[in-house]
Amino acid sequence: MNQDRISGNWKQFKGKVKEQWGKLTEDDLNVVEGKRDQLAGRIQERYGYTKEQVEKEMKDWEDSSKYKW
Template sequence: MDWNRVEGNWKQIKGKVKEQWGKLTDDDLDTINGKQDQLEGKLQQRYGYQKDQAKKELNEWYGRQKW
């Protein structure tokens, strides 16, 4: 996964993240600032995911994106 693409375009991508995971707040998204590990942590916090599940969900979402 080339997460640098997400970090570099976070302002454009965070809308897609919000569509996928609506429980994430705008403050969450600002704090995450494109960092993969922080996004995984927020998914665990907001959705009650285990670490492996958060990583899997994120990887699947990333794979579905049309860059």
């Protein structure tokens, strides 16, 4: 799924993101608005992960679902 599609379907997509990373707040997701790098930063901030951990977790999630950037 490309960036334009993610941004266009963000309201639906963010529910799936919230299921995966429940510590993210509604405000976090509203700020992110479909931008992968900003989502990675928010996950890193909320969970205390390294950048590498976040990238691995996001890639694993993308690979196991239909949601891809």
